[in-house]
Amino acid sequence: MSPRPAHIVIVEDEPVTRSALASYLESFGYRVSECDTAEKAEKILSQGTADLLIADINLQGKDGLEITREQRARSEIGIILLSGRTDDVDRIVGLELGADDYVCKPFNRRELLARVKNLLRRTAAMRALTRRVLHFNGFTFDVGSRQVTNAAGEPIVLTRAEYELLRVFVFNPGTVMDRDRLIAAITHRQDGTSTRTIDVLVQRLRAKLDDDPKAPRIFTTSHGEGYVFTALLD
Amino acid sequence: MSPRPAHIVIVEDEPVTRSALASYLESFGYRVSECDTAEKAEKILSQGTADLLIADINLQGKDGLEITREQRARSEIGIILLSGRTDDVDRIVGLELGADDYVCKPFNRRELLARVKNLLRRTAAMRALTRRVLHFNGFTFDVGSRQVTNAAGEPIVLTRAEYELLRVFVFNPGTVMDRDRLIAAITHRQDGTSTRTIDVLVQRLRAKLDDDPKAPRIFTTSHGEGYVFTALLD
DNA sequence: ATTTTTTGTAAAAATTTGTTAACAGACGCC
């Protein structure tokens, strides 16, 4: 029984360390995404498919601690912090923010691998068990069980593509996402799927969630750019 | 939060360190058992009520590494190793044996507390998944004895393949699994069994577990990808 | 105001899944 490879996101602005670590982990069969800034990492993390985040604590702009705080607020992804300093305070702050581990550079990559393995074992169980239920415009969206119900409690049946699209939207409220990004999040095919597929799916989601196409309040069109999820989550 | 306090077992032969740590953790509401030898710790661990083990790596007799190896083989308890030495090799061996963490003495107790908290969060989810008797949508599934009963307590008879398939599903809730993976989990054959067999088996499981094929809540199809177990385990 | 670009919509086409039935082999029973 071979499970799908775990997806690990690395945020580290030093290219040498980053690519060395990435290729080391890849050689053990993990799927690795390399990022040099917090923003790029968040874009990948917002898809909600990553299992583990390895973040340098000292980044230009938004640093590892901030990423930790934000991610922990919204997901149960495993987080390992990397740091150049052996600073007690830094370490404690990181751990108290919810990072699962804190490794000081220069780190032994075999040790890091062991920590990655152990943590993935733990998060695998957690991911599916923790329930994430979102509410907007009277609708309830249970992300794990893929169920949507309207204000009356009646179930709204979504197809796979509709579900995936809705998931990307609710995890990125207020963010304009272009069609390429949305396509990347929902398709499972190799070949380039036409971006117009998104328009059709948005239309179907609007129909199912009673969003008036003439004056949409949930899925707003951003002409020339893409779509935005504009419902208020509560 | 969890009603019963987490139970932490400490194995440490130095009395001062041990009792200091124990009372510190107790002051945060944890239930702590102190042991000075591996044997005493194992006696407590064998009851299966402990959530977390904090073990010194250098003990008279059986040491922390040996305890780690033995516990990891039989349970998913969280393990934090303590060591007087900052030895790379020791640390790596400990982590590779499955210890979740490795803390060097003298440790900052606030740091250790943060690690304990984070690890308990992880193991709580894991315990639920490693249970041998699972409950979902009113059904009870005893993995060991292959028995399934519905809400009324009436037995549901599953064939071997159906049972194997259900087992893969419940141990991977929320994870989309493609047909190849599911086939690999249920068939013992080498030759390529048609993946469509999975569809038929899923259909039969749906029928037996009253899962509406038009709007499934237990076995959700992920078009173009496979199937997901989307029932809530409780 | 006209042209160009972009989006909305419906419906067809391609792909994937659901369902039924049939068959071969495994299993238990006598």
Add this chain to the structure above:
DNA sequence: GGCGTCTGTTAACAAATTTTTACAAAAAAT
């Protein structure tokens, strides 16, 4: 071993989903 029953598998066709296509409508640009 011979017999009947049950299970796993495949095949065939129906149904559903995803994607493409075509054209109308709307928005932006000129």
